[in-house]
Amino acid sequence: MITRAPAPGIREPREEAPRRGIARRLARATRALATPLLPDDYLALVNPLWSTRALRGRIVATRPVGHATTELTIRPGAGWAGHRPGQHLGIGVEIGGRRHWRTYSITSAPGDEHLTVSVTAVPDGSVSTFLARTAAPGELLTLGPAIGDFAPEHDGPLLALTGGSGITPILGHLAGGAGTATGADTVVVHSGRGERVHGDDLGRLAASRPRLRVHEHDSGSGRLRPADLDDLVPDWRERTVLVCGPAEMIDEFSAHVAEAGATCLVERFRPPEPVAEGTGGRVTFTASGIVAEADAVTPLLRAGEDAGALLPSGCRMGICHTCVGRLRSGAVLDLQTGELHIADDTTEADDAVVVRTCVSAAAGDCRLDL
Known part of the structure; x- marks a missing residue:
């Protein structure tokens, strides 16, 4: 660090330093007032x-x-x-x-x-x-905003089948009143190995709520199977069934419930496995000018974010349609459906091709209005 002393024979006034500090603060305030900000921006400067x-x-x-x-x-x-x-x-x-x-x-x-x-x-x-x-x-x-429809449309008895951290959306239902004296009759069958996520919280809720029953299954002694439901919850066919957990568990139990003609809602923490792959390519996000190199399986959303683009997103699983953008030119592949979307500069606005960036991959070079 280099410091400079006043020239010999010249003494700097003692009050000069405070004056310079005040001047700097006034300059910063003046620049802020002259900047074209909205009132909301000033509020965010005080408290985000x-x-x-x-x-x-x-x-x-x-x-x-x-x-x-x-x-x-x-x-x-x-x-x-x-x-x-x-x-x-x-x-x-x-x-x-x-x-x-x-x-x-x-x-x-x-x-x-x-x-x-x-x-x-x-x-x-x-x-x-x-x-x-x-x-x-x-x-x-x-x-981001709250999204999702992992809830029954009507009040009635519930059965929640959860594995591991799949208990978390069910805790949201319990926090909302399910299993209380005035809430729906609720049964939770929770599977996990060893120390279970929110195990203590679930135990306290079960002890304090008259319309909540909890069955905890240690998966270390064997996986929970659909055939176990008849013994654990004999009236499960008369309940709305909520399933959240590992993909294999969701697929197995939702198929079993659907076959029985009961109502089943599922919540996935990850999107289903892709049914198709793109070819990869260069993706240009026209709003920012950022260009990303994307491979055959990486969603456009992640490729853009990794390149530094700020892109709209929500569930990141192709459900909420928050991440949609217009395909300006080129081709992208929907990884969930295998559908190929193509556009060029002659595509009219009325025929705009809108894609979900979180579940679509580049199928060659393309440009997006995002």
Whole structure:
């Protein structure tokens, strides 16, 4: 560090330094007032949670709820529109100078002052590991809106079949009143190995709620099977069945329930396995001018985010249609359906090809109006 002393024979006035500090502060204030910002931008400068344009949330507490799972308590900002039981939201975090999004089920009750979500650190998962092991009270997050329809349309008896962290959306239903004296008669069959996620919380709820029954199954002694339902919940065919857990469990139980003619709703933490692959290519996002090199199976959304593009997203599983954008030219492949979408510069606006970036991959070079 280099310091410069006043020239010999010249003494700097003692009050000069404070004056320079005041001048710098006035200059910064003047520049801020002259910048073309909206009123909402000024609010965000004072407190990011006051912004209604960019929804933010601040972590106010954390607690372990499993071997690798942490519950985050989040104070949402002014733009939060609330949620319904069983819904989830996107959470964005800045890691390495880039914003990454992941989706988590909301476990708190609608109308609560704070949101709660539970994050399990997965191997090689940079976002989940950061949120579950590093993020602390005071951390500022970007939030998406609450989305999802993992809830019955009508009141009535419920059966929740869950595995591992699949218990989290069901906790959202319980927080919303299921299993209380006035709520629907609810049975939870929860499967896990060893220490179960939110095991203590589930036990406390079962002990305090008259219309809630909980059966915990240790998968270390064998997998839970559809054939077990007749013994565990003899009237399961008369209930609305909610299933959330590993993909194999969801597929197995939802098929069994559907075959019996009962109502079944499923919640997947990951999209179904792709049925097709693109060819890869160069993807240009016209709004920002960012260009991403995408391989045959990486969704356009992730390729763009990895290249530094800020793109709209929601469930990231092709359900909510938040991430849609117009295909300006080129071709992309829907990884879930195998449908090829093609457009060129002559495509009229009325015939615009709209694609879901979270479940579509490049099939050659393409440009998107995002």
